[in-house]
Amino acid sequence: MKPVTLKSHRRFATAVVAMLCVSGAIGSARADTVMDWNAIAAALPIAVPPVHARVMAAMHGAVHDAINAIEPHHETYRFQVEAPASASKDAAAASAAHGVLTALVPSHKAALDAALAQSLGKISDERSKAEGLAAGRAVAERMLAWRAKDNFDAKAQDKPGTGVGVWQRTPPGLAPGALPQLGGVTPFTLKSVDQFAARGRPALTSGEFARDLDEIKRLGGRHSAERTADQTAVALFWSGNEIPQLNALVRAASQARKLSMHENARLFALAHTAAADALIVSFRIKYQVNAWRPITAIRAGNGAVAPDPNWESLLITPPHPDYPSAHCITTGAISQVLRNLLGSDEVNFSYVFPPALGMMRSYASLAQVEKEMEDARVFAGIHFRSTNEHSTELGRRVGAFAVANHLRPIEASRASR
DSSP: OOOOOHHHHHHHHHHHHHHHHHHHHHGGGSOOHHHHHHHHHHTSOOOSHHHHHHHHHHHHHHHHHHHHHHSOOBOOSSOOOOOOTTSOHHHHHHHHHHHHHHHHSGGGHHHHHHHHHHHHHTOOOHHHHHHHHHHHHHHHHHHHHHHTTSSTTOOOOOOOOOSTTBOOOOTTTTOOOSOTTGGGSOOSSOSOTTSSOOOOOOOTTSHHHHHHHHHHHHHSBTTOSSOOHHHHHHHHHTSSOHHHHHHHHHHHHHHHHTOOHHHHHHHHHHHHHHHHHHHHHHHHHHHHHOBOOHHHHHHHOOSSSOOOTTOOBSSOOOSSOSSSOHHHHHHHHHHHHHHHHHSOSEEEEEEEOSTTTTOEEEEEEHHHHHHHHHHHHHHTTSSOHHHHHHHHHHHHHHHHHHHHHSSOBHHHHHHTO
């Protein structure tokens, strides 16, 4: 994980205080403890999406099992611990979240300690509080022990090539491939990282590839004369770490349906473990296929599209292969979790990003979010259309598997045996 600056640390601490003050002021109508700590984790200044996804998945998996140990509603995610029915579920959730976050993001321990103190300060029954703390702590310790051996910190090398269609390090920095080890990380929900295969990128001699190349050359260039102002806004809106943005989508769905604490624990655990797995799958395939990025293809050209050695993408191309798209596979996974759990594609979701620009976009369906993410990566000049569409499909399969096989309601689980 990249070092966190003092400035970003202060921003996070301020954000945590603000979130807790708001939740306290709302009183009985406030979000529950699961939602409180979800907001805290989403606000962590982690720039790299797979790193943030792993943190969110580990935290929410632990939170679910801590609450569920006290009052079982769903299958245990992974860690069954003993907890009396009198234990505080709020204390258990806060303790589990705090334990995971302080271990994985230790630079923010002071702010996280303050958040824990505020969460616990709302619980008057000292015995119940202590019992909940113990349950949450036990689950957090087991989660951390499991993820300590997940190969996230393993050593691996990128494999840039020089041939047609093969990934090369991209300008302006020609940076080495990022996170080449990620495809070897232990999944959170999948049986194997190779469980689902992508459809496969179009042949370089196909009409589909020629159309993809022409589209992104016209619409994704830094100086494109065809890209509209709204298309540029779409590219910029989805240009950062997608984890907090997509987490806001999950929060909107939860709030619209007034989900209970147990329902939120399940929803956020499934959404974020599926997202983390989608990214693991994405990077597994990325470094297996090793597909060139649009900037490399456009500068080389093909029989149908003339080469343009000076072409630049609107956004700087991320330093890893094109196929699949990490942003699109994550969007597909989270969207499918929401569809399968909530039984609808409808959503009422608005989000402002980046804060400095005050840019707000609104959505009425999960399919609209998925389509706009696909468009965004084309308008940014960094992913081919086919890559994006295939990635959304693959992410949906990951999300559907998570819901079908994990955290099922206890009665439904018994009936299926």
